[in-house]
Amino acid sequence: MSHPRSLFEKLWASHEVASISEDVSLLHIDRVFLHERMGGVALKALRDAGYPVLHPELAFVTLDHIVDTRPERTSCTKVPGGEDFIKVTREESAASGLKLFDVGDPDHGIVHVISPELGTVLPGLTLVCPDSHTCTQGALGALAWGIGSSDGEHALATQTLRVARPKSLRVTFNGKLQAGVTAKDLMLALIARHTAVGAQGGVVEFCGKVVEAMSVEERMTLCNMAVEFSAFSALIAPDQKVFDYLAGRPYAPRGAAWDAAVESWRFLKSDPGCHYDLELSLDCDQISPMVTWGTSPQHAVAVMDRVPDPETMAAGTSGASAQKALAYMGVAAGVPMEVIPIDAVFIGSCTNSRLSDLRAAARILQGRKVAPGLRAICVPGSARVKRAAEAEGLDKIFRAAGFEWREPGCSMCFYAGGEHMGEKARVISTTNRNFEGRQGPGTRTHLASPLTAAASALTGHICDPRRFLEGKDDEV
Numbered sequence: 001m002s003h004p005r006s007l008f009e010k011l012w013a014s015h016e017v018a019s020i021s022e023d024v025s026l027l028h029i030d031r032v033f034l035h036e037r038m039g040g041v042a043l044k045a046l047r048d049a050g051y052p053v054l055h056p057e058l059a060f061v062t063l064d065h066i067v068d069t070r071p072e073r074t075s076c077t078k079v080p081g082g083e084d085f086i087k088v089t090r091e092e093s094a095a096s097g098l099k100l101f102d103v104g105d106p107d108h109g110i111v112h113v114i115s116p117e118l119g120t121v122l123p124g125l126t127l128v129c130p131d132s133h134t135c136t137q138g139a140l141g142a143l144a145w146g147i148g149s150s151d152g153e154h155a156l157a158t159q160t161l162r163v164a165r166p167k168s169l170r171v172t173f174n175g176k177l178q179a180g181v182t183a184k185d186l187m188l189a190l191i192a193r194h195t196a197v198g199a200q201g202g203v204v205e206f207c208g209k210v211v212e213a214m215s216v217e218e219r220m221t222l223c224n225m226a227v228e229f230s231a232f233s234a235l236i237a238p239d240q241k242v243f244d245y246l247a248g249r250p251y252a253p254r255g256a257a258w259d260a261a262v263e264s265w266r267f268l269k270s271d272p273g274c275h276y277d278l279e280l281s282l283d284c285d286q287i288s289p290m291v292t293w294g295t296s297p298q299h300a301v302a303v304m305d306r307v308p309d310p311e312t313m314a315a316g317t318s319g320a321s322a323q324k325a326l327a328y329m330g331v332a333a334g335v336p337m338e339v340i341p342i343d344a345v346f347i348g349s350c351t352n353s354r355l356s357d358l359r360a361a362a363r364i365l366q367g368r369k370v371a372p373g374l375r376a377i378c379v380p381g382s383a384r385v386k387r388a389a390e391a392e393g394l395d396k397i398f399r400a401a402g403f404e405w406r407e408p409g410c411s412m413c414f415y416a417g418g419e420h421m422g423e424k425a426r427v428i429s430t431t432n433r434n435f436e437g438r439q440g441p442g443t444r445t446h447l448a449s450p451l452t453a454a455a456s457a458l459t460g461h462i463c464d465p466r467r468f469l470e471g472k473d474d475e476v
């Protein structure tokens, strides 16, 4: 009998076209997804070099990173020079015969939100995209990872890529989540404990009772944050929830092909006793809603805790870098997180802009108003999410609370020269990165879940969402 294999080993082996050296293989790439920041340029370079896209029907393009998300969408982008990226992406997608989900398309949105929605990613596939959060899509049981532009060209021209075999890790989330604690909080807790380099460039498989109990959308949040843990990618063994989620999606197989696909997907799980290079586990019963105080996702504490003292900080954060983070963030060691006032709230991004995220925030916002003077923005991750949210009246709840209700896109998740909340503005944000300048020059980002962001919007300072959940059922 062959040795027990992990899901990662199975996916690797089933896509290996050739072994190039002990550590490097040529892998078959099943899907390529592109966006306008990198995709148009890659397509043009390829065409200029005289190579056609080998399988245009297996490559997809969206406009998400720099498109204008303001409700009236009066420009195509607010990023200076951004029109050129958009123009070349439109021209090159057409020239190469690739499906482009343009602004206004009913399936338009952030790449990692629309790919699962459309079923362009499926269990057992390999998928690449020139974007670091491609790992999000591993939540469906695909090996999906971010690549550079030249690898993008290679994948488009040959449907293969040379890949150095990453290490494998298993992260087991044990126990049961308390009410008000989400996938986002788990990842901040994991990264705070094991540092932002904890995954050491490996492929993380998320396992355990907590993951099994999660919805597919929550699993996407887990996998999305894996790159902030320095993972090559993340994976979750697909189960019936994933199959139900994918059934009937536009690019998912149908009829007999669907039945055969589901049968084959049932084998996509790790064998008992298989090998991982590293194993970590987290007992989730005691995890609280988390929020970051500094400029790395590892700078996270429970929302009812205090800003930590650099002198007594956990492994991986030197006193000097913590002091620098405190200075940038304009917060002092020892201050309770909950007294820190905020200027703005951003609910969106490929981490937390799906329907379940917007429902969670709306549950807290319903019938209430954001604190006076606070700027609050909600950016649904895709046109589908936006329509579904509007169909159940979530837009009305957000608007009545004082939120801007926007068009889909990356928006103020990252600053590329366009819109931002302002120098030194303090933002609580459902995004995944809080580096210096990430959301704008001097802008201060506190990462949190949609629940925590919504609760903070109401009080005007960082706030434990459980204050607003008491007496409500705990189905968040």
Ligand SMILES: CC(C)[C@H](C(=O)O)[C@@H](O)C(=O)O
Binding pocket: 037, 038, 065, 130, 131, 132, 133, 146, 414
């Ligand atoms: C612009 C893009 C290449 C970048 C990424 O790779 O992740 C962006 O999406 C981000 O989140 O920083």
Ligand code: SF4
Binding pocket: 064, 065, 110, 131, 133, 349, 350, 351, 409, 410, 413, 414, 431, 432
């Ligand atoms: S939403 Fe943010 S993190 Fe996600 S792809 Fe866009 S810029 Fe990157």
